[in-house]
Amino acid sequence: MKEGYKLIYQKPKTLREKRMHYCPGCFHATTHKLMMEVVEELGIQEKTIGVCPVGCSVFAYDYMDVDMQEAAHGRAAAVATGIKRMHPNKIVFSYQGDGDLAAIGTAETIHACNRGENFTFIFINNGIYGMTGGQMAPTTLEGQKTTTSPYGRDPKKAGPPLKMCEIVSQFEAVAYVERVSCNTPANARKAKRAIKKAFEYQIQGLGTTFIEVASNCPSGWKCTPEESLEWLKEKAFPYFPLGVFKKPEEV
Amino acid sequence: MSEIKLMKGNEALAEAAIRAGLQGYFGYPITPQSEVVEYLAREEPKHNYVLLQAESELAAVNMMYGAGGAGARVMTTTSSPGFSLMQEGISYIACAQIPCLFANIVRGGPGLGTIQPSQSDYFQATKGGGHGDYHLIVLAPNSVQEMVDHVYLGFELADKYRSPAMLLSDGAIGQMMEKVQLPDPIEYKPDKPWATVGKKPGQERNYLTSLYIQSEEMEEKNIELQAKFKKIEENEVRFEEYKTNDAEIIIVSFGLSSRISKKSVDMAREAGLKVGLFRPITVWPFPANKIADIATRKQVKFFISVEMNAGQMVEDVKLAVNGKKPVYFYGRMGGIIPTPKEILTAVQERSRS
Numbered sequence: 001m002k003e004g005y006k007l008i009y010q011k012p013k014t015l016r017e018k019r020m021h022y023c024p025g026c027f028h029a030t031t032h033k034l035m036m037e038v039v040e041e042l043g044i045q046e047k048t049i050g051v052c053p054v055g056c057s058v059f060a061y062d063y064m065d066v067d068m069q070e071a072a073h074g075r076a077a078a079v080a081t082g083i084k085r086m087h088p089n090k091i092v093f094s095y096q097g098d099g100d101l102a103a104i105g106t107a108e109t110i111h112a113c114n115r116g117e118n119f120t121f122i123f124i125n126n127g128i129y130g131m132t133g134g135q136m137a138p139t140t141l142e143g144q145k146t147t148t149s150p151y152g153r154d155p156k157k158a159g160p161p162l163k164m165c166e167i168v169s170q171f172e173a174v175a176y177v178e179r180v181s182c183n184t185p186a187n188a189r190k191a192k193r194a195i196k197k198a199f200e201y202q203i204q205g206l207g208t209t210f211i212e213v214a215s216n217c218p219s220g221w222k223c224t225p226e227e228s229l230e231w232l233k234e235k236a237f238p239y240f241p242l243g244v245f246k247k248p249e250e251v
Numbered sequence: 252m253s254e255i256k257l258m259k260g261n262e263a264l265a266e267a268a269i270r271a272g273l274q275g276y277f278g279y280p281i282t283p284q285s286e287v288v289e290y291l292a293r294e295e296p297k298h299n300y301v302l303l304q305a306e307s308e309l310a311a312v313n314m315m316y317g318a319g320g321a322g323a324r325v326m327t328t329t330s331s332p333g334f335s336l337m338q339e340g341i342s343y344i345a346c347a348q349i350p351c352l353f354a355n356i357v358r359g360g361p362g363l364g365t366i367q368p369s370q371s372d373y374f375q376a377t378k379g380g381g382h383g384d385y386h387l388i389v390l391a392p393n394s395v396q397e398m399v400d401h402v403y404l405g406f407e408l409a410d411k412y413r414s415p416a417m418l419l420s421d422g423a424i425g426q427m428m429e430k431v432q433l434p435d436p437i438e439y440k441p442d443k444p445w446a447t448v449g450k451k452p453g454q455e456r457n458y459l460t461s462l463y464i465q466s467e468e469m470e471e472k473n474i475e476l477q478a479k480f481k482k483i484e485e486n487e488v489r490f491e492e493y494k495t496n497d498a499e500i501i502i503v504s505f506g507l508s509s510r511i512s513k514k515s516v517d518m519a520r521e522a523g524l525k526v527g528l529f530r531p532i533t534v535w536p537f538p539a540n541k542i543a544d545i546a547t548r549k550q551v552k553f554f555i556s557v558e559m560n561a562g563q564m565v566e567d568v569k570l571a572v573n574g575k576k577p578v579y580f581y582g583r584m585g586g587i588i589p590t591p592k593e594i595l596t597a598v599q600e601r602s603r604s
Contacts, residue, residue, distance in 0.1 A: 046452060065456055067447035069347075072313060078309075078310040079317035082314035082320075108310050111310065
């Protein structure tokens with residue numbers, strides 16, 4: 001530390017020293033950091049096992065300094081179930097995108113939630129398939145253009161976008177469901193609080209915890225990071241409202 | 252304690268898994284193997300294993316990936332259509348090198364097929380089954396006793412080589428009852444420093460993946476896997492011979508059909524034909540060297556592969572014999588079990604021609 005300087009921020013020690021591959025402005029990087037801050041603050045680095053998906057965050061194990069397993073596309077919830085059932089006292093999370101969690105892995109998601117599997121879903125919903133080059137996702141908004149919906153998503157053809165928080169909050173055994181975002185510093189702080197609560201509820205054994213991060217994809221949406229934040233506020237939040245959908249009764 | 256019981260193949264398999272230190276079972280019901288999960292469900296309160304009926308075979312195999320990756324001794328059982336569904340996960344498990352045990356209680360296919368016994372999943376079991384270059388260690392039991400013995404052996408080999416292992420059985424062995432000697436239960440103490448059980452202080456984190464996006468790294472991983480497969484081929488080949496020493500005709504047969512073929516050998520001997528049986532116990536690694544060796548024997552006239560399928564193992568027999576002697580095939584399909592007499596007739600016809 002230089003003389004006269006005061007350390008006011010540093011990245012959590014639970015993030016590895018590795019340059020991230022994420023595009024500028026992408027919330028994956030922000031969410032990774034928030035999660036690892038929570039792991040550091042709760043002192044659970046040695047007890048945490050993560051599952052990363054297929055999609056842009058397929059390399060999450062390169063960044064998060066916890067034990068991790070990389071799952072097949074859509075199967076993260078089943079993989080997390082296997083880990084948590086064998087190690088009920090460890091903290092387990094699955095980190096999944098919208099294609100992973102809400103299209104190819106819908107069955108695994110729904111059944112893990114219905115069984116109340118005591119792990120935490122971190123669901124990155126950016127409404128597009130980023131890794132494969134910008135195709136339509138189950139959460140692509142009506143009228144939103146992607147490479148496989150070049151004239152805009154037509155709900156008559158593709159159905160309306162799936163609202164996962166609204167769906168999974170219906171399950172009895174699900175303890176906590178919140179949709180957050182990282183589009184402003186204030187919202188990022190809220191997102192971190194939600195992730196922390198989810199992990200705490202998991203430690204208390206309350207059941208499935210599910211945090212959806214309403215996210216962006218400047219590259220896939222073909223806009224600047226700033227424009228992606230505008231899109232979130234104007235188009236995404238009205239359809240995917242932020243807030244708590246379910247929380248434990250005693251809280 | 253070691254004890255002798257009369258048991259159904261599927262139930263013996265389940266009991267053997269418990270005794271071999273099973274820690275996690277993830278499966279989905281399918282005929283003709285549902286007795287495995289039913290037995291484990293009944294016995295669950297007496298033991299410490301985790302039992303979970305998954306929402307599909309797809310979920311089950313990925314629960315295996317998770318639980319096995321986190322260091323547990325895990326097993327799943329299924330039958331042909333279910334095993335097809337598991338192939339994606341098995342490919343990932345093979346690359347991430349997660350020890351675990353599968354059992355395919357094969358029924359006739361293709362498609363939904365029949366619930367009657369078959370051996371038509373030989374290709375799928377021995378050649379990989381899913382995408383990419385890999386093998387499972389494949390044991391082919393031909394009795395209820397071997398359903399038990401191969402569970403122990405399968406778990407052991409899976410751990411030894413950090414590899415998925417499987418029992419390639421069939422609906423008849425799964426369903427029939429026989430006397431079986433159950434071995435003593437073992438106290439399973441896994442030593443798996445690679446498992447994802449939480450980062451140790453001062454050590455690198457553990458991670459399991461099958462993703463190597465740079466071609467050089469992916470080739471490196473493949474070289475590592477192939478070296479392991481070679482080691483397995485060198486060390487783990489198992490087979491059984493019956494009256495092959497002076498045999499002029501060699502029946503090659505695995506699993507259920509090998510048992511029937513044994514009877515055909517005795518019938519042939521009574522009829523004055525010098526027939527012997529060569530039975531691969533590991534169908535991968537395949538006992539190719541031993542078959543090649545037998546093919547060089549002067550008195551051996553031909554081989555005939557007897558299978559309950561359209562002719563699958565016969566390709567491996569031909570590769571092993573490598574043109575030294577004729578290799579024929581006899582088989583029944585669709586869940587039909589050949590009789591010893593009809594196998595004998597097939598052998599006699601070839602021997603006359």
